[in-house]
Amino acid sequence: MTDMLVKLYTLADISQQKVQIETSGVSFKRALAMDKNQIIEFVRRHFGEVGHRWASECAVALLRYPTASYVAVLQKKSSDFMTQVPRTFSAH
Numbered sequence: 889m890t891d892m893l894v895k896l897y898t899l900a901d902i903s904q905q906k907v908q909i910e911t912s913g914v915s916f917k918r919a920l921a922m923d924k925n926q927i928i929e930f931v932r933r934h935f936g937e938v939g940h941r942w943a944s945e946c947a948v949a950l951l952r953y954p955t956a957s958y959v960a961v962l963q964k965k966s967s968d969f970m971t972q973v974p975r976t977f978s979a980h
Contacts, residue, residue, distance in 0.1 A: 919957040924950045
């Protein structure tokens with residue numbers, strides 16, 4: 889199996905893109921345990937047949953401390969999510 893680790897120190901600086909995204913009304917935040925039900929409902933509703941599987945992944949990621957999930961919020965409404973799972977990183 890191939891090594892799937894990412895050398896984070898070699899990634900490009902994305903601070904300019906972050907500023908552009910945030911000025912368009914999108915913000916990113918680490919998901920909190922109190923967000924769990926809302927995130928799982930969002931994932932089930934927006935990801936069709938595989939939504940229940942991704943919802944399970946989100947539930948597990950939210951149980952970790954610190955949580956391994958991030959959400960993109962567009963004008964105070966969840967719009968997307970990211971979940972970090974062991975040895976891989978998934979953006980949805």
